């Protein structure tokens with residue numbers, strides 16, 4: 528693990544910039560693995576993510592099929608497109624079965640499309656912590672747009688906001704009654720609500736329920752958009768693709784995208800602070816006091832440790 | 847850093863039965879691996895493209911019968927052509943003894959007949975992952 532390592536990383540980064548799939552694939556694995564190589568790689572990559580469009584919604588709503596159709600629309604517009612399909616890791620075995628790209632095989636052989644499946648690897652929020660870094664890698668590789676699929680169960684759909692500039696919530700007819708129960712989670716994060724499988728009975732009811740809910744684009748005063756699609760045959764997808772582009776432009780003008788990015792950086796900053804502190808505690812901060820302790824005691828002890836390290840209050844007794 | 851093993855389970859060829867492939871995909875998931883399932887009727891070109899994008903260490907090819915002598919070595923060759931010769935290819939299906947040797951000579955690392963206990967596949971993966979470069 529010496530200079531040769533950095534050399535190899537440099538080669539990978541070079542390959543990413545030259546849009547070589549092998550290098551892009553490797554680079555994403557390195558950020559997934561984490562550790563010092565990830566940090567070095569990301570320093571070298573130094574890329575800004577392209578617009579990231581997140582799709583979330585209940586299992587089987589048609590997210591993957593819809594992404595495949597959106598990719599077709601983007602390709603017709605001459606864009607290079609990447610897809611990150613995120614699925615949960617099993618909490619028991621740590622394994623994962625990643626089957627989203629099964630729905631996207633029509634793009635195989637198209638060198639301007641890159642599809643990668645990721646497992647959450649125990650991170651909450653339904654999104655792999657590495658997914659954000661993967662979007663930067665894909666940006667460095669010259670992709671114009673990244674679609675991210677993340678299954679929405681319970682609270683996890685909120686995680687899509689930690690990565691996506693724009694959030695599309697995919698719903699199906701027959702789920703109108705669920706809107707009330709979904710409201711606290713998924714119904715607060717969407718910029719666009721999609722009635723997919725609009726070929727099935729109940730699309731009108733769902734649309735009525737959605738309009739009645741008066742959904743608002745997060746961080747703005749605008750109404751969220753409502754679209755109908757049949758992802759399976761592409762109906763409504765060109766319109767959805769166009770609406771997505773318009774909305775991104777509008778939110779950008781509005782400053783909303785910048786505000787969202789700032790929120791994301793803040794969240795990443797706080798997450799990192801937690802991670803670093805945890806690491807420091809394990810390496811040097813010692814163990815918590817033995818026996819029965821109160822939370823207050825733990826907190827006081829942590830503050831004391833932090834004062835000692837940062838030396839910023841003088842109360843910790845600098846040595 | 848311990849590598850997480852990623853495996854592509856792919857189904858080349860024309861037969862549309864994927865119960866076996868899905869069974870093995872689930873079993874390997876339960877063994878703690880990240881398994882990407884390709885779907886049926888994939889060409890060797892499509893399989894290699896997936897293996898590279900997904901950056902798997904293993905590709906498991908499942909084929910009930912027929913064209914294994916053409917398809918399995920083709921996947922191995924294409925991987926090598928794409929600077930991905932380090933990806934380990936194994937296969938499963940009804941494959942006659944002499945063909946097994948020929949496939950192994952062509953670079954298919956292991957061939958499992960139908961009904962192989964999943965433990966044997968896992969043992970193969972665990973033994974082989976030791977040779978792989980650290981991430």
Ligand SMILES: Nc1nc2c(ncn2[C@@H]2O[C@H](COP(=O)(O)OP(=O)(O)OP(=O)(O)O)[C@@H](O)[C@H]2O)c(=O)[nH]1
Pocket residue numbers: 585586587588589590591592593627630678723724725726727756757758759760
């Ligand atoms: N009738 C109908 N079926 C659809 C439509 N879109 C997708 N489907 C079907 O719905 C099923 C699930 O589609 P997927 O795209 O895998 O759904 P998903 O939301 O990605 O599923 P998970 O990733 O498992 O959560 C498939 O059988 C699709 O063919 C549609 O517009 N109409």
Ligand SMILES: [Mg+2]
Pocket residue numbers: 590591592626627676
């Ligand atoms: Mg899916």
